[in-house]
Every structure is written in structure tokens, then in C-alpha cells.
Amino acid sequence: MIFRKGRVLRATFGCNPNSSSLGVDVTFLLFGAIFASALALMLGALLRRPRTP
Amino acid sequence: MKLEVVRARAERFGGIVEVARPRALLHVDREMMRELGQPHSPLWDSAAPDDAPLVAPTEVHVVLSRRCAAGCTGCYVDATPDGAALSLDEARRILDELAAMGVFHVALGGGEALELDYLFEVAAHARAVGITPNLTTSGLGLGVREAERCRVFGQINVSVDGVGDAYRRVRGFDGFRHAERALRLLRAVKPEVGVNCVVSRSSFDGLAEVARLVRRMRLNELELLRFKPVGRGARLGEELTPDQGRRIYPLARRLMLRHRIRVKLDCSFAPMVFWHRPSARAAAFWGVQGCVAGDVLAAVAPEGHLTGCSFAGPPEADARVPGAARAAWSEGFASFRSFVRSAPEPCASCEYLRLCRGGCRAVAEAHGAFSAPDPGCPRVQEWTARTAGRGQVAGGGSFALPVVRG
Numbered sequence: 001m002i003f004r005k006g007r008v009l010r011a012t013f014g015c016n017p018n019s020s021s022l023g024v025d026v027t028f029l030l031f032g033a034i035f036a037s038a039l040a041l042m043l044g045a046l047l048r049r050p051r052t053p
Numbered sequence: 054m055k056l057e058v059v060r061a062r063a064e065r066f067g068g069i070v071e072v073a074r075p076r077a078l079l080h081v082d083r084e085m086m087r088e089l090g091q092p093h094s095p096l097w098d099s100a101a102p103d104d105a106p107l108v109a110p111t112e113v114h115v116v117l118s119r120r121c122a123a124g125c126t127g128c129y130v131d132a133t134p135d136g137a138a139l140s141l142d143e144a145r146r147i148l149d150e151l152a153a154m155g156v157f158h159v160a161l162g163g164g165e166a167l168e169l170d171y172l173f174e175v176a177a178h179a180r181a182v183g184i185t186p187n188l189t190t191s192g193l194g195l196g197v198r199e200a201e202r203c204r205v206f207g208q209i210n211v212s213v214d215g216v217g218d219a220y221r222r223v224r225g226f227d228g229f230r231h232a233e234r235a236l237r238l239l240r241a242v243k244p245e246v247g248v249n250c251v252v253s254r255s256s257f258d259g260l261a262e263v264a265r266l267v268r269r270m271r272l273n274e275l276e277l278l279r280f281k282p283v284g285r286g287a288r289l290g291e292e293l294t295p296d297q298g299r300r301i302y303p304l305a306r307r308l309m310l311r312h313r314i315r316v317k318l319d320c321s322f323a324p325m326v327f328w329h330r331p332s333a334r335a336a337a338f339w340g341v342q343g344c345v346a347g348d349v350l351a352a353v354a355p356e357g358h359l360t361g362c363s364f365a366g367p368p369e370a371d372a373r374v375p376g377a378a379r380a381a382w383s384e385g386f387a388s389f390r391s392f393v394r395s396a397p398e399p400c401a402s403c404e405y406l407r408l409c410r411g412g413c414r415a416v417a418e419a420h421g422a423f424s425a426p427d428p429g430c431p432r433v434q435e436w437t438a439r440t441a442g443r444g445q446v447a448g449g450g451s452f453a454l455p456v457v458r459g
Contacts, residue, residue, distance in 0.1 A: 004084055005084065005085075005088070006067075006081060006082055006083075006084035006085025006086070006087065006088045006089075007081065007082045007084070007085060008079050008080070008081050008085065009066065009067070009080040009081060009082060009338070010079070010080035010337065010338055010339070010340050011077055011078075011079050011080075011338065011339065011340070012077060012078050012339070012340040013075055013076065013077045014076055014077075014208060014245075014273075014274065014315075015076060015158055015185055015187045015207035015208040015245070016112060016158065016160055016187060016208065017160050017161075017162075017187035017188055017189045017206075017207075017208045017209060017210045017247075017249070017276075018114070018160055018162075018189055018210065018249060018276060018278060018319065024302075024317065024318040024319075024320075024322060024323065024326050024336075024341045025315070025316075025317050025339055025340075025341070026302070026305045026306055026309050026316045026317065026318060027309055027315045027316060027317075028335075028339045029326070029331055029335060029336060029339060029341060030306060030309070031335065032332045032335050033332040033334035033335045033338070035335070036332075036334065036335045036338035036339065037334075037338075039338075040338065043056065043079060044081075044085065046054060046055060046056040047055075047056045047058070047070070047072075047079070047081070047085065047088075047089060048088055048089075049054075049055040049056075050055070051055055051057075
């Protein structure tokens with residue numbers, strides 16, 4: 001059996017104080033799909049990481 | 054470093070987890086939810102349809118009142134000094150309901166929410182039921198004491214549509230000094246303070262000044278919000294010109310790089326962004342979307358109406374009635390949710406349709422048809438010009454936006 005690790009599919013940072021600003025974070029959109037994929041892996045690893053005592 | 058999960062909610066695709074540092078909402082697949090020790094959800098027993106809405110909004114815009122003394126010429130909610138407001142009890146009950154649905158954030162606004170003497174009680178109640186309260190304010194009436202109490206909020210943005218006299222020209226009252234003072238007081242007590250700037254035909258050329266202000270005051274974000282012809286704004290003729298529509302995304306990137314600030318564009322700007330053909334995969338990962346009403350977002354009006362967004366859409370329920378919001382969410386919001394499935398041209402053939410969702414429904418409605426493509430979209434403008442046999446509109450000037458209903 002192949003063990004498949006879970007994935008992070010989407011990330012939105014910060015909080016939105018507005019009626020309609022769940023839109024485009026220009027800061028992140030500057031970085032392309034490769035950066036997004038790498039970050040998804042990193043976020044997944046940090047989510048799984050055991051809590052340090 | 055470990056990302057600590059503060060809250061999690063099951064979704065058909067897996068779930069949404071909230072982490073506190075850095076503050077983020079992460080969509081994860083079913084396997085990741087299991088790895089994180091989340092209980093099995095019946096939602097995972099069948100395949101997830103591609104176009105299924107979320108089981109609840111992640112964020113709800115709660116318009117606490119239509120009460121504001123400023124009298125801005127373009128106020129979206131027609132606020133007046135004695136406008137309608139939700140009572141404290143009603144606001145608490147609505148927050149209880151939203152918490153039970155699994156909502157993560159509320160955006161509190163008005164009117165001027167700071168004019169309500171129970172605003173901080175509403176915010177404290179949101180915290181108590183596990184929702185992060187965020188606030189938009191003009192800063193009018195904010196003193197040292199109020200600023201200190203604003204620690205309860207997550208993000209606070211102060212509306213600044215121009216610097217100095219440009220503020221008065223755009224908003225119709227001289228409030229820049231108040232806004233600047235509010236930013237200074239708020240920034241002294243918390244780092245999550247930013248600026249909201251409505252981008253209109255008149256304010257467009259002053260955006261660089263606003264970005265400089267954000268940098269100078271060490272604020273954490275500049276949110277550029279597209280002017281929408283609703284409320285008192287419907288009669289102003291302040292929508293962006295086609296040329297400005299094409300320039301807004303490159304301009305936002307330039308401001309970000311030049312001033313080293315975080316710049317966000319609201320969801321109604323999505324067509325102007327996708328016209329520049331960014332990576333669709335990256336956009337999907339960063340949650341860059343067009344109209345998110347009835348999916349990620351809902352709104353509650355001071356009269357209790359639950360709508361897809363605070364600018365448009367029919368009332369789906371009375372949010373003050375227990376259980377009404379939850380029932381409406383599972384069955385309602387068809388006018389927003391059906392757009393992608395039944396999109397007309399030129400949206401139907403657009404490769405970004407699933408992300409862009411046809412742009413802003415509020416703007417489309419203001420121009421006559423809720424389910425029409427956003428008339429501010431450059432692709433729509435080009436298509437309209439072609440089909441009308443009027444030639445290309447590249448470069449801007451000749452395309453005329455349809456007349457907004459009075």
C-alpha cells in the first residue's frame with residue numbers, strides 16, 4: 001500500500017476587515033506556481049511537525 | 054517551528070484549518086485532516102464536486118449600522134447620523150449562529166462602527182465564541198482610550214482614499230487628519246493596522262501618496278478597493294476608466310515593490326488582474342478569486358438581511374432568526390453560485406472563469422443585469438467593442454461604460 005501524505009491546497013494569510021477584499025494579494029501573486037508548490041510542501045511539513053516540549 | 058491549529062472545519066475537499074502564527078487559513082485535503090487528528094467527517098464519504106460551495110462562509114461582513122456623521126458623498130450604505138443599527142443582543146445572537154456554522158472571521162463595519170457604544174462588546178463576544186473580529190473605520194472619534202480597546206480586533210483598517218486635500222476631494226469631507234491620527238494611535242497599540250483605499254476615477258492618481266503613507270507609518274497592508282456604483286456612489290460617475298482598469302494591477306505591483314508594503318486588491322478587481330494572465334495555479338493556491346459571495350463570503354445588513362455580499366444580491370434570510378442563516382446557506386445564494394455554470398460570453402470561453410467568476414456582481418447589477426459579465430473587465434470591454442464592430446479599445450479612451458441606473 002502506498003502511503004499518501006496530506007496536502008495544503010490553498011493558503012490565505014492575514015485577516016480581512018472589509019466587505020469584499022478576499023481578493024488578490026499582489027504580494028504573493030508575484031511569486032509563481034513553483035513558489036506556491038514549494039510553500040504548500042513547507043506548510044504541510046510545519047503542520048505535521050510534532051510539538052516541541 | 055510548528056504551525057499550531059487553532060480551529061478546523063471539515064469541508065468536502067478535506068477541511069480548512071486556522072493557524073495563529075502566521076495568521077492564516079489553510080485549505081487542506083482529507084488526508085491532511087486525518088494526519089492532523091481531525092475526526093472523520095461524513096462529507097468525506099463521497100467525491101467532492103468541483104463547484105460545491107463551502108459548507109459555511111469563512112468570513113461574514115457584519116454591517117452593524119447605517120449610522121455615521123461623516124456624510125461621505127459616495128457612501129455605499131447611505132449612512133446617516135441616525136441610520137438603522139443592529140442592537141447588541143441581535144449582534145450577539147448572529148455571532149452565536151455564525152460561530153456554530155464554523156465561520157472564522159467577521160469584518161465589522163458600517164456606517165461608522167465606532168459610533169456604536171457597544172462595538173467593543175460585540176468584538177469581545179466574537180472572541181468569546183471563537184471568531185476573529187476585524188474592523189474598518191474612518192477613524193473619526195477614535196481617541197487614546199478607544200485605540201487601546203482596539204487590541205481586541207484582528208486586523209483594523211482605516212479608510213484613507215487620498216492624502217491631505219485629496220482625501221476631502223474624494224470623500225467630500227475633510228477627514229484626513231482624523232484618519233492619520235487614528236492610524237498613529239492604533240499603530241502604537243498593535244501591528245495589524247492597515248489602510249483601505251477606494252480606487253475611483255478621482256483617487257487613482259493619488260495611490261502612490263497613499264502607499265507612501267502606509268510605508269511611513271509602518272502599517273501592515275494597503276487594501277485597494279474598487280469603487281462600486283452602489284448606495285450614494287451610484288450617482289458619482291467615479292468608476293475606473295478602461296485605461297485605469299488595465300493599469301491597476303501593474304500599479305499595485307509597482308507600489309508593493311517600491312514601498313516594500315503588502316498590497317491587496319479586492320475581489321472585484323479580479324477581472325483586471327486576470328487580464329494580465331498571471332499563473333492560474335498560483336492564483337488558485339493564494340485564494341485569488343473574483344466574486345466570492347455565497348461561497349467564501351456572506352454579509353449581514355443592519356436590518357438583519359443575510360446576503361451574499363454587502364453590495365449586491367437578494368436577502369436570503371433574516372440572520373436574526375435562529376437557524377435561518379444556516380438553512381439559507383445550504384440551499385440559497387443561487388444567483389451568485391450559478392454564474393460559472395451558466396456564464397455568458399465572453400466569460401464562458403475565458404480560461405480564468407472558475408477563478409474570476411465573472412467579476413463583480415454588484416457592478417454588473419448596477420449596470421443593469423446581475424448575471425451579466427462585469428462591464429469593467431478589460432476582456433469584456435474588448436469583446437463588446439469587437440462584437441459591436443467598433444474596433445479595438447486597447448489604450449483605453451474610446452470605450453464608454455454603460456449608464457448606471459439612478
